[in-house]
Amino acid sequence: MKITEKLQRQRTKEPSKPTFSFEFFVPKTLQGVQNLYDRMDRMYLTNPQFIDITWNAGGKVSMNNANTNDLIHTCQSVLGLETCMHLTCTNMPVEKIDEALQKAYDSGCQNILALRGDPPVVDEKAQQSNALKYDGFNYAKDLVKHIRDKYGDYFCIGVAAYPEGHPEENNVDILIDYLEEKVNAGADFIITQMFYDTDSFIEWCGKVRAKGIDIPIIPGIMPIMSYDSFLRRAKWCQINIPKFFLDKLDPVKEDDQAVRLLGTDLVVEMCQKLLDSGYVTHLHMYTMNLEKGSLIILEKLKIIPPLHLTTLTTVNQFAISTEHDDNLPWRKSLNPQRKNEMVRPIFWQRRPYSYVARTSEWEADEFPNGRFGDPNSPAFGGLDLLGSSLIRQSGKNCLQLWGHPTTLKDFGDLIVKYISGDLKCLPWSDTPITSEVDSILHYLKDLNKHLIFTINSQPKVNGLPSNDKVFGWGPKNGFIYQKGYLEFLLPKAELGRFLELVNSNDSLTYYAIDNDSNLYSKDGSEKENADSDNASEIPGSKANSVTWGIFPGREVLQPTIVEKESFLAWKDEFYEILRQWKINFDNHEGNEKSADLINSIINDYILCNVVDNNFISPEQQIYSLLTQLY
Amino acid sequence: MKITEKLQRQRTKEPSKPTFSFEFFVPKTLQGVQNLYDRMDRMYLTNPQFIDITWNAGGKVSMNNANTNDLIHTCQSVLGLETCMHLTCTNMPVEKIDEALQKAYDSGCQNILALRGDPPVVDEKAQQSNALKYDGFNYAKDLVKHIRDKYGDYFCIGVAAYPEGHPEENNVDILIDYLEEKVNAGADFIITQMFYDTDSFIEWCGKVRAKGIDIPIIPGIMPIMSYDSFLRRAKWCQINIPKFFLDKLDPVKEDDQAVRLLGTDLVVEMCQKLLDSGYVTHLHMYTMNLEKGSLIILEKLKIIPPLHLTTLTTVNQFAISTEHDDNLPWRKSLNPQRKNEMVRPIFWQRRPYSYVARTSEWEADEFPNGRFGDPNSPAFGGLDLLGSSLIRQSGKNCLQLWGHPTTLKDFGDLIVKYISGDLKCLPWSDTPITSEVDSILHYLKDLNKHLIFTINSQPKVNGLPSNDKVFGWGPKNGFIYQKGYLEFLLPKAELGRFLELVNSNDSLTYYAIDNDSNLYSKDGSEKENADSDNASEIPGSKANSVTWGIFPGREVLQPTIVEKESFLAWKDEFYEILRQWKINFDNHEGNEKSADLINSIINDYILCNVVDNNFISPEQQIYSLLTQLY
Known part of the structure; x- marks a missing residue:
């Protein structure tokens, strides 16, 4: 303007x-x-x-x-x-x-x-x-x-x-x-x-x-x-x-x-x-x-x-100022190409730079899936972000920020340091953690201690006012909701048991994918007639809205989603980040053990996300399920 | 299929x-x-x-x-x-x-x-x-x-x-x-x-x-x-x-x-x-x-x-069978032109025939406003419904069903008869009332007794299970919401006082329009920068979703809206229905007083709708506001 x-x-x-x-x-x-x-x-x-x-x-x-x-x-x-x-x-x-x-x-x-x-x-x-x-x-x-x-x-x-x-x-x-x-x-x-x-x-x-x-x-x-x-x-x-x-x-x-x-x-x-x-x-x-x-x-x-x-130094740098009363839970872009952008996949929640770079070729009405329901998800741009690196730190800074982890425990400790607010970024998170995670912080810490590494998360929210200090966004007099979400790295050995538990739970939907692109999922879109082209299937079963808000005189705004196509793109980015981190260890002598650690995480872990679709129940189903894997 | x-x-x-x-x-x-x-x-x-x-x-x-x-x-x-x-x-x-x-x-x-x-x-x-x-x-x-x-x-x-x-x-x-x-x-x-x-x-x-x-x-x-x-x-x-x-x-x-x-x-x-x-x-x-x-x-x-x-004879003929688990709160059309239809204006809630007829020329992606956000609302088709009449009864049936009201009290009594389930239709409602209105029935009856005539309504719903016997729709394990809604005819003399009350209420949005198309509104879309073409305005402020559902693995479904363009079209239909009813009295001798009554309602009343956007509060703000007009 x-x-x-x-x-x-x-x-x-x-x-x-x-x-x-x-x-x-x-x-x-x-x-x-x-x-x-x-x-x-x-x-x-x-x-x-x-x-x-x-x-x-x-x-x-x-x-x-x-x-x-x-x-x-x-x-x-x-x-x-x-x-x-x-x-x-x-x-x-x-x-x-x-x-x-x-x-x-x-x-x-x-x-x-x-x-x-x-x-x-x-x-x-x-x-x-x-x-x-x-x-x-x-x-x-x-x-x-x-x-x-x-x-x-x-x-x-x-x-x-x-x-x-x-x-x-x-x-x-x-x-x-x-x-x-x-x-x-x-x-x-x-x-x-x-x-x-x-x-x-x-x-x-x-x-x-x-x-x-x-x-x-x-x-x-x-x-x-x-x-x-x-x-x-x-x-x-x-x-x-x-x-x-x-x-x-x-x-x-x-x-x-x-x-x-x-x-x-x-x-x-x-x-x-x-x-x-x-x-x-x-x-x-x-x-x-x-x-x-x-x-x-x-x-x-x-x-x-x-x-x-x-x-100022402790708040979420990507938080929404209450003075911007027309904002979404992520920062609205002022680029005219993005003026219809109303939704982002949760995977890039703390990686706004690579998300914007990778979607910069999209037309104004493609954010994403043509604002839900269009099955032709636009392709995400490549991982070559205009010469910029996926890890937005110099090689030297990487070593300074994240040190030289050599054991799985070191890896978990690093994540705990980040989610506790003692580290401003991680290779896959450019922006600091916010107080939003406070209510699930003890679960997250516990998981990392048990070598299930948490990558991204959001707690459930059931109808908080839109001016809530921690979760609020959007116009006034509205109400905010979130489905519980957790993205994590699971040891491949635990996959069978995890799938058994998650498949038998009505509230939970999930995607899991390894470095070799083997995909496991229950995403709510399976229907007996999923393969049919008839008119009775509800459109919009491609994306799971995990953050939404209800406002006076407006449609439901649903700015954050979990969705298969974007998860597949995110998976490529995530494993490439790990590889680049490993290469940085390779490039600095004496870090062989750290390089091996990252390599073993790439090969022996599987990237999973789970949505708890029952945002009303106070029960923390994701965490009670995962503790059964200890 | x-x-x-x-x-x-x-x-x-x-x-x-x-x-x-x-x-x-x-x-x-x-x-x-x-x-x-x-x-x-x-x-x-x-x-x-x-x-x-x-x-x-x-x-x-x-x-x-x-x-x-x-x-x-x-x-x-x-x-x-x-x-x-x-x-x-x-x-x-x-x-x-x-x-x-x-x-x-x-x-x-x-x-x-x-x-x-x-x-x-x-x-x-x-x-x-x-x-x-x-x-x-x-x-x-x-x-x-x-x-x-x-x-x-x-x-x-x-x-x-x-x-x-x-x-x-x-x-x-x-x-x-x-x-x-x-x-x-x-x-x-x-x-x-x-x-x-x-x-x-x-x-x-x-x-x-x-x-x-x-x-x-x-x-x-x-x-x-x-x-x-x-x-x-x-x-x-x-x-x-x-x-x-x-x-x-x-x-x-x-x-x-x-x-x-x-x-x-x-x-x-x-x-x-x-x-x-x-x-x-x-x-x-x-x-x-x-x-x-x-x-x-x-x-x-x-x-x-x-x-x-x-x-079978008492249930809502347009209710959703739980066996159709992919349904919306209105009956999904099987016409291929309508396969993307995911939203209908609430005004035609009990008039599915005229709604489908008037939107039959729309393309598959125009239901309505290109599934929200598109400001170019498609024009509604004309009121000439392929030779069919707006009142879906013969002239003789009209007289049998709705008799010969001659006073405002008669008019209100007829509506009370309908909302009590003792009359299967009204000139502007083709389908019978459902048990959905039970919780607000006493308010509705009271309004009609006080000569504020209720035309359409829905009570608030705050997160009922999607298989709820009365309000449920859509896939299983979901949750259903409704904003409170009331459409009514208000004596023009009360308009000033009504506007004063409704404008000072943060939760309520409304439209009011008389037979001469004078429109009054507060629809949530007024923003200081509403006239600007900049990117900071949130799309989707054209339609107010009044019914929505949250389901596992899906986007938010928002099948019923209140929206200005469609209200303008509905207003034409509504007053034309009243005119046709009047003409039917003109055509049957001895009904001069009834014709005069309908005529005075056309001229002395204004068609209003109010949405209570606070679906969480148990307070019935619409009704407590209107009782202040008695």
């Missing part, structure tokens, strides 16, 4: 509340990108109106280097964050600009911050050789006009403003003339350079408005994290530091902690003044890819509740 | 149980057709494998005369009964035969009983004038071959057999030769002429099998209803009556009751012998369009439970 639309909507709300956004830059390594996604996930919970990402064409550091378009795509598609893409025009051929715009368009990004960028480097030799090819723009206004010409009203276009002057132009009035030209070229909003001189900024706003420029002005806010960086950035931007800033900070400049505390108070005071001025309803936080500095300012301004800051 | 397939399936069941079917003929009047449908509805509950309908091309009695194809279509599409169509070939031009076959095909009928029919009438004049046109078949075997040639394996073809000879051919062995020819032409099963001589029949079966004919033999069973008709039919068919039949029946021949009782015992004894012989697993009952005679035989054979016979 367009930023201006979001701001307009927020302004007309009663009571209207200030809003905010976060700026990030593209990290230099893939691990850095992964860490940034984790951070963005957490910051999503504070409900920013948008995030923006500075321009980086990528490819400079290594072949694997992510670029701005990659981040925009992931934020829109996987994280469900509304994005704004920075785009610079100097030193950029038009075809490069057009490629970036098209990629943003395809990702569903509707906001561009159109910038001039660094002044062209004068390299005559290069210029000569590129003389025919290079046809870029010299000014941001040219870029704005180009985007408008090419995409009409599709993009919401922002432009930069320099309330205290620009390194190349000191005269603020001339800069406002330039700003006016950019606005006339088609800009929709303004984001300003950082500043600390509030009075001067407010005066500048007055001038801008006097000039007839009436689009939103969004001040860029730079938190103060250390005295050095504070001075350096101010100097670099050539902005004025009010005397009372220095008076407060200089005495404690050696104490980073004190600088942060006092600096935060100063910036909070500044932001409050901005909001009170009437010119500003939205704060744009220059995060420098850090979360705490920006969040504490917003918290002190009472724009976000204190809860967010204190618990 | 094919009859042979059904028989095969039943035979392989453990324990295998004898099956049965019913034969009907086409009544001569539309009211007779209506009564037959009501009867078929009730007999559906006994779970016959199929029904068959004798051939009648129609058009002989009046323009409005139904024909075999019409009945076949209604049985497949509305009643959900598997049908077999009789088709005779003599005196029928091929294009007529092909037309009948194509219509059967289009209705989803897969079974044809191919008959020769009455011997051609020798009318030389007619023959001469038709000499070029007439190119029909002379023998059933020709018809069998024609169907096979034209439709391949699509149809399951039955042929008639005469175990005791035929009026035109006495020699049973020659008749078996003829039968063999028909089988060789492509017949799949045999239905026999009526008979009472069991030993002779069993002997005949032996001969048929000895000849190598191994397709199912289905004996035609004629109940004995009176001594006269028993003798007359036996004589007409030239069949032998065993002496012990006459010995038993002749002494009581003047006492119809005694003849029926003794005759039933004789036929039951005969059927048991047939089933014990091993040649027969299925009984075809010649009902003569009556239900009791056939059902009592099946009950005494313990093929159907005694319950059916004793309560």
